[in-house]
Amino acid sequence: xxxxxxxxxxxxxxxxxxxxxxxxxxxxxxxxxxxxxxxxxxxxxxxxxxxxxxxxxxxxxxxxxxxxxxxxxxxxxxxxxxxxxxxxxxxxxxxxxxxxxxxxxxxxxxxxxxxxxxxxxxxxxxxxxxxxxxxxxxxxxxxxxxxxxxxxxxxxxxxxxxxxxxxxxxxxxxxxxxxxxxxxxxxxxxxxxxxxxxxxxxxxxxxxxxxxxxxxxxxxxxxxxxxxxxxxxxxxxxxxxxxxxxxxxxxx
Numbered sequence: 723x724x725x726x727x728x729x730x731x732x733x734x735x736x737x738x739x740x741x742x743x744x745x746x747x748x749x750x751x752x753x754x755x756x757x758x759x760x761x762x763x764x765x766x767x768x769x770x771x772x773x774x775x776x777x778x779x780x781x782x783x784x785x786x787x788x789x790x791x792x793x794x795x796x797x798x799x800x801x802x803x804x805x806x807x808x809x810x811x812x813x814x815x816x817x818x819x820x821x822x823x824x825x826x827x828x829x830x831x832x833x834x835x836x837x838x839x840x841x842x843x844x845x846x847x848x849x850x851x852x853x854x855x856x857x858x859x860x861x862x863x864x865x866x867x868x869x870x871x872x873x874x875x876x877x878x879x880x881x882x883x884x885x886x887x888x889x890x891x892x893x894x895x896x897x898x899x900x901x902x903x904x905x906x907x908x909x910x911x912x913x914x915x916x917x918x919x920x921x922x923x924x925x926x927x928x929x930x931x932x933x934x935x936x937x938x939x940x941x942x943x944x945x946x947x948x949x950x951x952x953x954x955x956x957x958x959x960x961x962x963x964x965x966x967x968x969x970x971x972x973x974x
Contacts (some may be wrong), residue, residue: 724768750856751861751905751925751964752863753963760815760863760934761783761867764864767961774869775914776871776896777871778934780795788811798916803873805831810872811872812871813871813872814876815868815869820878820880821847822847827929830853831857832843832918863926864958865966866918881903881905884937886906912945913944913951916942917966923966
């Protein structure tokens with residue numbers, strides 16, 4: 723570990739050793755607390771690998787109604803919208819471990835701690851993103867962000883990953899199913915998902931159920947770490963300053 727990286731970690735220990743309202747003792751290992759900023763930084767990580775996570779769809783950035791968006795090339799992957807063609811046109815940055823999973827344990831998510839301009843109290847993700855530094859760091863953590871076709875991102879919601887009987891293929895050739903509040907990804911990204919969950923658990927104490935853990939342990943073994951997963955982790959480490967040791971070991 724180099725001196726610069728060690729100093730950064732020490733700074734975070736001093737600044738973020740305690741979360742808002744004293745809920746826990748999570749030490750945040752990086753500076754970034756802006757989800758919006760992270761999404762722009764992820765574009766830099768994927769600058770030469772513009773392929774969606776669940777469907778392997780190519781995408782390119784275009785100006786759409788004065789906003790630059792990742793536009794999905796449906797023909798490149800055989801993706802066909804299940805229901806929402808408009809959402810299927812664009813890339814969204816997917817939280818593999820959903821915001822609900824790491825946010826619902828926060829006080830700001832459960833209790834009306836925020837006040838709107840007209841005096842109305844509110845809670846939930848919007849409140850946490852305003853007042854809770856720990857939540858903001860979790861929401862912005864780049865290791866947990868992957869480019870996904872917008873419709874799949876919306877359909878997955880905060881559902882757990884698992885195995886679904888049959889292959890309905892409601893998204894054309896895209897090997898992704900959602901049924902009974904379970905999302906099933908294709909086999910060659912299951913290890914990536916497992917290692918992302920393990921990282922979020924180790925870094926932020928995000929709970930994984932026993933059932934999910936057993937599944938993820940199998941996925942981790944069957945879908946080995948590939949070259950792009952390593953390269954992605956290296957690029958994120960350079961930007962964010964901390965390492966995902968489930969992809970790259972500390973001694974590497």
